[in-house]
Amino acid sequence: MEYHLTLPVSKDKIKKLKVGDIIYLTGKIFTARDETHHIMLEKDKLPFDPSEMALFHCGPLMKKDKSKWIVVSAGPTTSSRMEIFEDNFIKKFGTNIIIGKGGMGERTEKALQKYTGVYVAYTGGAGALAADKIDEVIGVYWLEELGMPEAAWIFKVKEFGPLVVAMDSYGESIYKRLKKR
C-alpha cells in the first residue's frame, strides 16, 4: 500500500502501516544523530516540540546564503548507531515515525510496538534527491556546540519519500525477516 501522510500522524494511522508499505510525509521533521539524541535525553526543557514531528537520522550538508540556511544534500545516516538511545527517546518524546537507513535492533522494535510507532527507510546516499523535498529550514539547535552534521535541524518537508515501512508497530521488521532466511 502507498500512503501520503501529514505530520503529526495519529496512532490509528500508524497502526494501518505494515512492513513493505510505501509512505510520503508532509509536515515538520527534525534531524538527530548520536549527539543530539544524547542531549535531548538529558535536557528537561527543549527549545522545540519533537512530538509533532518525525525524527530523521540525518547529518545534512547545509549552506548559508546571506542569513538563510539552504539544504544542499540530506540523505539518512546509519540508524543502528542510535539503537542505544532510541527506546528511551521514543518513550520520552512520543516519536512515532523514525526515518533512517539500515534498520534498527530489538530495543527499538519493542519500543515501536509498545508506543505504536514505525521505522521507515529512506534510500541511503540519495542526499540531493532528499534535499529537493525539503521546502524550508525552520530552525537549528546546538549548531555551535555540535557542528553541522550533529546539530538538530528542523525542516518542513513536502511529499518526503518514497519511504519504505521497514519496522512496524506489530513487531515486524524487514531486516529481521531477511536475517532468518
Added chain:
Amino acid sequence: MDLENIKNGIVELIKKAETDLPPDVVNALKYAYKIETGVAKIQLDAILKNIDLAKKTKRPMCQDTGIQTFFITVGIDFPKILDLKTLIDDAVKIATIQIPLRPNTVDPLTGLNHKDNIGSYIPYITWEFTNGNNVSITAFPKGGGSENMSKLGMLKPGVGIEGVKNFIVDEVIRAGGNPCPPTVVGVGIGGGADLALKLGKKALLRPVGTHSKDKKIAEIENELIKRINDSNIGPMGLGGKTTVLDLHIEIAHRHPASLPVGIVVQCWANRRAHMIIYKDGSWEVK
C-alpha cells in the same frame, strides 16, 4: 608555474568526485535496476534519480561528502613536489566552502568539529613515486557509514583459503543494510594488519566490472560476489538480488604465522575522480 591554477584544478577534481559518479559504477547500478523488482527497484530508482540530479545541479550526491582521501603518484621530475601537500590542503578548504562539503573532521577526543575538513593526518594522502614529470591524483572521498563496516581478520593460516572466503562472506552479510548496499567490497589478503586494510582500500580504486588479472583470484572474486548476492540482503538491506556491485581482491605475501584479511566496504556512491598535472602546471580532470 601557476600554483593558483593547480589549486583550482584540485577543487575541480574534488567537485567532480562529489557530484559525478564514474560511468562504471552508474552502469552497474543501471543493470541492478533492470534485474530488481519491488522495494529493491524503488531503492535503485531513487539512487539513479539522485545521481542524475547531483550531476545536473553540481551538488554532492550524498550529504556525507566523506573524509577527503587522495592517492597520488608523483613523477620525480615534477618541479613543484614540495608544494603539493599545501595545495591539496588549501583546495580542500576552498572546496568545503565552494561546493560545499560537509565539515567532517572531528577531534577524536573532544568531538569538536574542525569545520574545514582539515585536521591531523587529514586529508589522508597516499604518496607513491615514479619516473617522469607528471603528477596523477585520484580523489576518493570516503563516507563514514560504509567505512564503519570495515573489518580486519587476523586469521589462523590453518583455515586456508576457504576460511578466508567464509570470513569475507560472513562479514559482508553481517554488515547488512548499514553500508548503503549495493556496495563495492575491497579485500586485501596477506601482508601485515595495516597492509591488508590498505590493499583493501586500494582495491576499491579498480573500476567496477573489472577482475583481477590473476585468474585464480578472479575466480575467487566471482565466487564471493555470487555467495554474497545469494544472501538476499539487497539494496539498502531491504531485500533483493544485488548486495554487492563488485568485489575486488588484492594480495601481498604474508608472514608464515599470519593470515591477515582486510575488508573495506564502499557504499554504492563509489566516488572517484582522476586528475593529471603536467610539468608546466597545466592539468586535466577526468
